[in-house]
Amino acid sequence: MFELMSGQDAKAALKFLFNAALDIEVETDHQKFIDKVLYHARLIFNASAGSISLIDGEHLQFMTLQNDEIDITQLxxxxxxxxxxxxxxxxxxxxxGKMLHISDPYNLPEGVPYRFNSAVDKKTGFRTEAILAVPLRHPSEGVIGTLEILNPREKIFHELNIGIAKGFSSIAAANIVSKRLQGSLKNAYLETLARLGLAAEYKDEDTFQHIQRIRHSSKIIARHLGFSEEEQENIFHASAMHDVGKVSIPDGILNKKGKLDAEEWKIIQTHPEKGASILGGSDTEILQMSEQIARYHHEKWNGKGYPEGLREEQIPLVARIVAVTDVFDALVQERPYKKAWPLQDALDLIQRERGEHFDPNVVDAFFACQKEIVNIQRENGTIVE
Incomplete structure (x- = not known):
């Protein structure tokens, strides 16, 4: 069983998410797939019961119910x-689309619009003691259903585990829609990678759009630099994982408004190596590229970056590409700690850092494709013209 996690167990959390995602995305039988989703969600909390319901027109259809304590075959x-x-x-x-964390469903606060249906408890003898109800949200389809987790073994839903459950619900929703509409294992696998990147920053509402901007911009630059079509597709998917190590960084630091102090900055600088350690050891090209990008996208052409202080072509080319697209995105989009830069100011900085922070050839490719990349920013975010 998956053990409850503390902040120090973030690496274990991401490994759990990755293994769970791989397990569900290879399942071809629809009902077994849904059952696996709920099984892994329950493992996050060692929860004794749970359910998944999907929206079907004007109704919710309960697709699976699980309970370790009672026989629910009839249900x-x-x-x-x-x-x-x-x-x-x-x-x-x-x-x-709002998550509910209910510590005592038999004593709900006054004024809430929902009620707890105790009919199943009465019929079976089971007692529901706590509920975490998470929306199954897909970035383009919206909320497609609800994941409910009941009665964690530790009697409470820990905060980090709630975040991991939210991340996993995104992965599950992506797979449900992918299997429903496309029936393609490859597409489910690739979207799983993107959602794993999102899971690393599950409390940031802009993260999915940020990942989309990085993916498309990196692919555009790779195409201009002569990457093959397969290599372009690989960097498109691998770049989604560039900040996966941020799952280990406290939200108070990630979302801090204002300048980080020296100790906070030191903590932030650990995320590339932590991300690489999560992704390391795979024999697939996409994940090998993901590891390189996660580890090295904060290195600088002049050797003044981190974590290893590599310089020039010591830095993998894919990481040099993502370094440019990530910084440009951070400049032109608003973040918790800064206002968005005007577009021209951001372009000027990229040019000034040619040969300093950034690979000159990558910067040249960036400006050769500037119109396409700026359009990606407009279509997937808000920029200051």
Whole structure:
């Protein structure tokens, strides 16, 4: 069983997410796939029970129920279906897209629009003691259903585990939609990589768009530099994992408004190596490239970057590409710690850092493709013209 995590166990958390994602995405049988999603979600909290429901028109269809304490064979066979409304816990989460953390469902606060249906408890003898209900949210499809986790073994839902559950719900939603609409294992696998990148920063609402901007911009530059079509696709998917090590960085530092102090900056600088250690050891080209990007995208052409102080062509080319696209994105988009730079100011900085922070050839490719890259920023974010 997966053990409850503290902040020091972030690497274990990402490895769990990665292994769980791989396990679900290779499952071809639809019901077994849904069952695996719920099984892994329950493992995050060592929870005794849970359910997954998906939106079907004006209703929620419960696709799977699991309970280690009682026999629920009869319930599973009943194809539970409820109206898609805010008056149920699952319905409220599906309609509003808001997560619910309910410590005592039998004593809900006054004024909440939803109620706890104790019919299953009464019928089976099971007692629901705590509920974490998480929306299954897809970036383009929106909320597609609800994941409910009941009765964690430790009696409480720890904060980091809640974040991991949110990250895993994104992975699950991506796979559900991918399998539903495309039926392609490859597409499910590749989108899983993107959602793993998102899971690293599960509390940042802009993260998915940030990842999309990095992916497309990096692919554009790679194409201009003569990468093959396969290599372009690889950097497109691998670049999504560039900041996966940030799962180990406290939110208070990541989202701090204002300048970091020396100790906070030292902590931030650990994320490339932590990301590389999470991704290391794979025999797939995409993950090998992901490891290089995660480890080296903060190195500088002049040798003054981190974590290893590499210079010039000692830095893998894919990391040199992502270094440019990541910095440009950070400049032109608003972040918790800074306002967005005007577009021309950001372009001027990229040019000034040619041969200092950035590989001159990559900068030249960036400006040769400037119109395309700026359009990516406009389409997937808000920039100051």
């Amino acid at each position: 599973i066979g009943s194809h539970r279906r409820i109206p898609l409304r805010k008056d149920s816990i699952a319905g409220y989460v599906a309609v509003t």
